[in-house]
């Protein structure tokens with residue numbers, strides 16, 4: 001795959017670029033797009049060849065299944081079995097940063113590599129206007145993992161995508177920086193009446209538990225099944241020290257609040273802002289001449305649970 005493309009070409013996500021992206025996607029090529037979480041590398045989910053191009057561009061292991069993006073609940077229901085709880089979650093949080101893992105319908109036209117052979121499928125209806133326009137223009141469900149080399153820091157700008165996937169794909173739609181900046185929360189809704197958060201994210205476990213109520217049992221200790229939960233992920237390629245009080249010699253410090261550091265994730269100690277700037281900070285630290293990275297302590301509540309989850313994996 002490497003060397004096949006000269007680009008990618010980065011184009012502002014205007015109407016002409018969106019039409020060109022839809023044309024390429026329908027023809028089976030991958031295209032990188034902004035979403036409200038991170039930039040995604042999209043391809044039509046019904047085409048084995050198009051899906052293979054995502055795995056090849058990212059260097060992603062084939063056992064790691066992809067999230068399929070849909071225009072709305074009606075399209076989602078053609079692919080997966082929704083029960084009342086799944087409809088309730090979709091009703092409350094779609095379009096938005098919640099991915100639902102649900103039983104795959106036998107009739108769903110989805111390339112087998114998308115689900116890595118699992119009997120379930122991960123579905124999300126995104127809120128970003130560019131991603132929504134592309135979904136509408138193609139009329140297709142689009143598989144889209146984060147638009148970076150597998151295992152590396154996720155992209156929250158078109159420039160991050162172009163740097164990570166240089167020579168590996170053709171077109172990036174530039175929609176500016178991602179507003180949320182962290183990957184979606186993943187929740188499995190199971191046929192036995194239970195549910196499980198597989199990946200923490202912008203929508204908190206407490207929000208899910210409150211919506212589903214005590215009659216739907218939460219599982220907190222089941223086996224890992226989302227490879228995004230593997231210990232090492234989001235790697236900046238340098239040693240990373242957590243909960244730093246100040247920078248040691250040779251460290252690039254990602255600060256928070258009054259601990260400014262070299263790149264302050266949020267001068268006002270706002271966790272949503274820190275989430276939105278986290279990957280930009282890690283990209284900046286990775287690009288600096290300093291050989292190591294340190295990160296200030298961040299609170300664990302709200303967005304903090306997902307931020308600390310990503311930082312722990314980046315530090316392995």
Ligand code: AMP
Nearest residue numbers: 065066101120121122145146226227228
């Ligand atoms: P990414 O798109 O790179 O943010 O990663 C997608 C995440 O969704 C990975 O952690 C996958 O393991 C997870 N995922 C996708 N499909 C499924 C599924 N059917 N069951 C459980 N996890 C899934």
Ligand code: MG
Nearest residue numbers: 145146147154
């Ligand atoms: Mg990813």
